Amino acid sequence: MLWDKPKCMVCEKEIKEDEIVFVKMKYPKRKGFTEIKAYLRNEGKFVCEDCIALKK
Secondary structure, eight states: OTTOOOBBTTTOOBOOTTOOEEEEOOOOSSSOOSOHHHHHHHHOEEEEHHHHHHHO
């Protein structure tokens, strides 16, 4: 799980670099952190842009 590629929680498509995504997560308690990609991968759930467009 630690090094798994991020996937869309709706369609299970792998998220690629520079792709627009929406992240569902709790607002962090900590004030600052350096590794944003690692934090998002561990704490967030991704939804790809295609799945968001289908809901509108």
